[in-house]
Amino acid sequence: MRNPKSFWILFLFCLCAAVTEAKSAGTRPVNSFQFSTGLRVLLQRSPQTIALGIKTPAYVRLDGVIGKARLSAGKLYFSRVGEKIQMVRLPYRPLTAQSIELLWPVDKPGFEWEGSAFRGRARVQQAEGDLFLVNALPLEAYLASTVGTEMTPTWNLEALKAQAIAARSYALYRQTHPRHALYDLERTTEDQAYSGLRGETSRTWEAIRATVGLHLTEDRK
Numbered sequence: 001m002r003n004p005k006s007f008w009i010l011f012l013f014c015l016c017a018a019v020t021e022a023k024s025a026g027t028r029p030v031n032s033f034q035f036s037t038g039l040r041v042l043l044q045r046s047p048q049t050i051a052l053g054i055k056t057p058a059y060v061r062l063d064g065v066i067g068k069a070r071l072s073a074g075k076l077y078f079s080r081v082g083e084k085i086q087m088v089r090l091p092y093r094p095l096t097a098q099s100i101e102l103l104w105p106v107d108k109p110g111f112e113w114e115g116s117a118f119r120g121r122a123r124v125q126q127a128e129g130d131l132f133l134v135n136a137l138p139l140e141a142y143l144a145s146t147v148g149t150e151m152t153p154t155w156n157l158e159a160l161k162a163q164a165i166a167a168r169s170y171a172l173y174r175q176t177h178p179r180h181a182l183y184d185l186e187r188t189t190e191d192q193a194y195s196g197l198r199g200e201t202s203r204t205w206e207a208i209r210a211t212v213g214l215h216l217t218e219d220r221k
Contacts, residue, residue: 038120038136038137038138038139039136039137039138039139039142039171039175039184039185040123040134040135040136040178040182040183040184040185041134041135041136041137041142041183041184041185041186041187041194042132042133042134042179042180042182042183042185042186042187043113043114043118043133043134043135043187044113044131044132044133045130045131045132045133046130046131046133047080047129047130047131048079048080048131049077049078049079049131050077050078050079050124050131050133051075051076051077051078052075052076052111052112052113052122052133053073053074053075053076053111053112053113054071054072054073054074054075054076054089054102054110054111054112055073055109055110055111055112055117056073056104056108056109056110057070057071057072057073058070058071058102058103058104058110058111059071059102059103059104060087060095060100060101060102060103061100061101061102061103062095062097062099062100063097063098063099064099066103071089071092071102074089074090075089076088076089076102077089078100078124078131078133079131080126080131081096083098083126084096084097084098084126085097085098085099085100085124085125085126085131087100087124098125098126099123099124099125099126100123100124100125101121101122101123101124102121102122102123103121104120104121106119106120106137106138106141107119109196109197110122113133113196115198116195116196116197116198117196117197117198118135118137118196118197119137119138119141119196119197120135120136120137120138120141121135121136121137122134122135123135123136125182127181127182132180132182132183134182134183135187135196139168139171139172140208140212142171142194143164143167143168143171143204143208144199144200144204144205144208145194145195145196145197145198145199145200145204146167146171146192146193146194146199147160147163147164147167147199147204147207147208148199148200148201148203148204149192149193149194149195149198149199150163150167150192150193151163153201153203153204154203157203157206157207157210160203160204160206160207161207161210161211163207164204164207164208164210164211164214165211165214165215165216166216167192168211168214168215169215169216169217170191170192171184171185171192172215174191179191
C-alpha cells in the first residue's frame with residue numbers, strides 16, 4: 001500500500017497496542033485456528049502466453065467441470081485461441097476451454113510461478129483481450145506470505161502481529177471492493193506485496209495465528 005513511511009510507523013505502533021489490549025481482554029481466539037474465506041490474487045496478466053509449473057499432480061477444472069484424471073507434475077503453457085484458452089502439457093493433448101483451473105489440497109503448495117511455490121488454486125481466464133493468472137487461496141495463507149514479504153520476518157513479533165492485522169483489514173476490504181471482476185487484489189505494492197511460500201516463515205504464521213479474526217473496522221455510529 002502506498003503510504004508515507006512516518007504514517008506506517010505510527011500506524012504499526014498503534015496496532016501493536018491494539019493487539020496487546022485485545023490479548024488482555026480475552027478477545028483473541030486461543031488454541032484454535034481455521035482457514036477463513038478465500039481470496040483471489042492476480043499473479044500475471046498477459047496478452048500472449050502464461051507459463052507455470054506443477055509441483056504435485058493436479059485436478060483440472062474446465063469451464064467448471066472437474067476431470068476424473070489428475071495431471072502429473074511438469075510445465076504448463078496457456079495461450080489464447082480465439083475466445084478460448086488452450087493449455088499445453090507435453091505429452092498430453094492440448095485442452096481448450098473458456099476457463100481453466102488447477103486444484104490441489106490447500107495445505108500443500110501445488111504450483112510454481114516466477115521461482116516461488118504457491119498454495120491454493122491456479123485459475124486462468126480470458127478477458128479484455130488478455131490472459132489472467134489468478135491464485136485463489138484461503139485468506140490466512142495469503143496473510144502468512146504477505147506479512148513476510150512486506151516486512152522482515154525477524155522483526156519483533158508484536159510488529160508482525162500489527163502488520164498481520166493491517167494486512168487482514170486491507171484484504172477483507174478488497175474482498176468487498178475487488179479491483180476486477182476476476183480478482184480481488186494484485187500481488188504488488190499496488191495493493192499488498194505477496195510472494196507465495198517465499199514470504200512464509202514460522203514467525204509469520206505465528207503472527208497470523210495469534211491475531212486470527214482481528215481486523216480494523218470503521219464505526220459509523
